[in-house]
Amino acid sequence: MSDNNNENKIEFEVCVDSLSSCIEAIKGGASRLELCSSLFSGGLTPSYGLMKTLKEYIEKQQIQQTKLIDIFVMIRPRSGDFLYNEDEISIMKHDIELVKEISNDCPSFSGIVIGLLNSDGTIDKDNTEKLVELATPLSVTFHRAFDMSRDYFESFNTLKSIGCSGGGGGKISRILTSGMESSVLEGIDTIKELIKLSNGTHITILPGGGITQKNINKIIKKTKLQQYHISGRTISDSKMRFRNTSVFMGGSLRESEYTYAVVDKNKIKDFITKSN
DSSP, X not given: OOOTTSOSSOEEEEEEOSHHHHHHHHHHTOSEEEEOBXXXXXXXXXXXXXXXXXXXXXXXXXXXXXXXXXXXXXXXXXXXXXXXXXXXHHHHHHHHHHHHHHHHHOTTEEEEEEOXXXXXXXXXXXXXXXXXXXXXXXXXXXXXXXXXXXXXXXXXXXXXXXXXXXXXXXXXXXXXXXXXXXXXXTTHHHHHHHHHHHTTSSOEEEEBSSOOXXXXXXXXXXXXXXXXXXXXXXXXXXXXXXXXXXXOSXXXXXXXXXXXXXXXXXXHHHHHHHHO
16 A cells, blocks of 8 residues: 555655765654765765764664664666666665665664666666565665656556565565656656556655755645655855865866755755645
8 A cells, every 4th residue: 555645744755965964854854864975966875884874873863762764775886877787786786785784783774765777768677676675674765767767657567566476575665756857846747647556556656856945835735745855955165275176076067076065954844844
């Protein structure tokens, strides 16, 4: 049964790529973190060091709590498309095994986020199924690779069928989507169709992409869901006093070495206030 309508309270998953953003999101009231590195590239697998340090922070904060927050770890070995070769699939498997090891000690690490396509734009069902089975009992979200697929109806039904053949493996719990468009508002009609498809299934539709404090109420009214994916970030200036502006570390499309984006807990609080 989809949990699209199981909760009365609006909950927010916040994408984060640094420990500072994790802490800000938690203090702001986030229900779940999507833990990544390199959000500028759309989110890649976070480092072991970030996961372990976040685990230590969670454990320190849980003196009187059994579970502080849910953490879903992005499993994406590189930027670019979502067509992966055998070596990249092996990397993803090792990363999933590492998340499961951390989860054994810290239940807050309760899920992973994946997305795999075939060259023809269909869902890579075979490899997705293998990763979902390996991840069991972790929850699994299929990320916005879904929006890069060729047909949302076909892709939804493929994901819905994973784990339903009697093999005893896990299933896809959520689909993160902007409705096949660059933002949720642009893809709202497709999202509404996906919500209809998900009713009565085990899959929850999780809108994400371009959701702001200004448009969140409009999106809630149109979708009537209880979970949304946001960033809530602000740009901070580097504390470097010496700056060599003749050198940069990336390609032609790059972030400045002297600014960085971090979640602002007040923005998360504002999302929650506006939506509940």
